[in-house]
Amino acid sequence: MALEKELATYQAKLPELKQHEGKFVLIHGDQVVDTFSSYDDALKEGYKQFGLEPFLVKQILAIEPVFCFTRPIAPVRAS
Amino acid sequence: MPHFTLTIDAAGPVVNAGVSVSEGRKGALLAQNLLVPGMRIIRALVDTGASFTSIEPGVLAALNLTPTGTIDIVTPSTGSGVHTADTYDIDFLIGGAAASDTPLSIPNLRVAASELFLKQGIHALIGRDVLQRCILVYNGSVNTFSLCF
Numbered sequence: 709m710a711l712e713k714e715l716a717t718y719q720a721k722l723p724e725l726k727q728h729e730g731k732f733v734l735i736h737g738d739q740v741v742d743t744f745s746s747y748d749d750a751l752k753e754g755y756k757q758f759g760l761e762p763f764l765v766k767q768i769l770a771i772e773p774v775f776c777f778t779r780p781i782a783p784v785r786a787s
Numbered sequence: 788m789p790h791f792t793l794t795i796d797a798a799g800p801v802v803n804a805g806v807s808v809s810e811g812r813k814g815a816l817l818a819q820n821l822l823v824p825g826m827r828i829i830r831a832l833v834d835t836g837a838s839f840t841s842i843e844p845g846v847l848a849a850l851n852l853t854p855t856g857t858i859d860i861v862t863p864s865t866g867s868g869v870h871t872a873d874t875y876d877i878d879f880l881i882g883g884a885a886a887s888d889t890p891l892s893i894p895n896l897r898v899a900a901s902e903l904f905l906k907q908g909i910h911a912l913i914g915r916d917v918l919q920r921c922i923l924v925y926n927g928s929v930n931t932f933s934l935c936f
Binding site: 777782 | 812
């Protein structure tokens with residue numbers, strides 16, 4: 709799955725990242741690059757540093773939100 | 788306040804929307820002397836039952852996008868379990884019926900990849916993450932809806 713490594717890094721580092729709850733973390737492979745106040749800033753830095761290589765931008769939250777859809781859809785993950 | 792009014796069609800409150808690569812990705816493509824895919828025009832249903840905007844993966848693939856995140860989703864088609872979808876950053880444009888209508892432009896919008904829309908004649912669901920930027924008026928008595936933003 710895409711971003712598998714970055715998501716594993718996020719889970720492993722979450723105890724430390726929780727002090728920045730609400731901010732957006734930029735992760736590349738097993739490297740936590742930095743945290744940012746906005747999604748846009750984290751994204752901008754991701755493209756600046758890593759170009760078209762995979763990177764993860766994720767809001768740091770102790771409890772993951774679940775997004776609801778009343779219409780049937782099929783969530784997709786890239787291989 | 789910019790706004791536009793459209794007719795509710797058989798599929799419901801549907802708009803034509805433009806989907807293109809975000810500025811950051813555009814810069815990364817140009818830095819590697821790669822072509823920047825042009826904007827794709829899609830049909831998107833305004834769906835107050837969707838908490839997040841979602842797009843058919845074929846549209847995202849046509850733009851050669853790669854995911855930059857994930858979200859957890861619950862939906863009737865996946866039962867009571869939580870499922871994960873990739874998210875992508877795009878530039879999103881919602882236009883009115885007339886060329887003179889000011890479009891709603893949302894740069895760096897985070898959208899989820901989800902299937903099953905095409906059978907319903909649409910490519911995307913515009914969720915409440917976008918609607919929170921707007922006033923939506925659904926006037927069923929005259930078969931129109933309006934978006935103010």
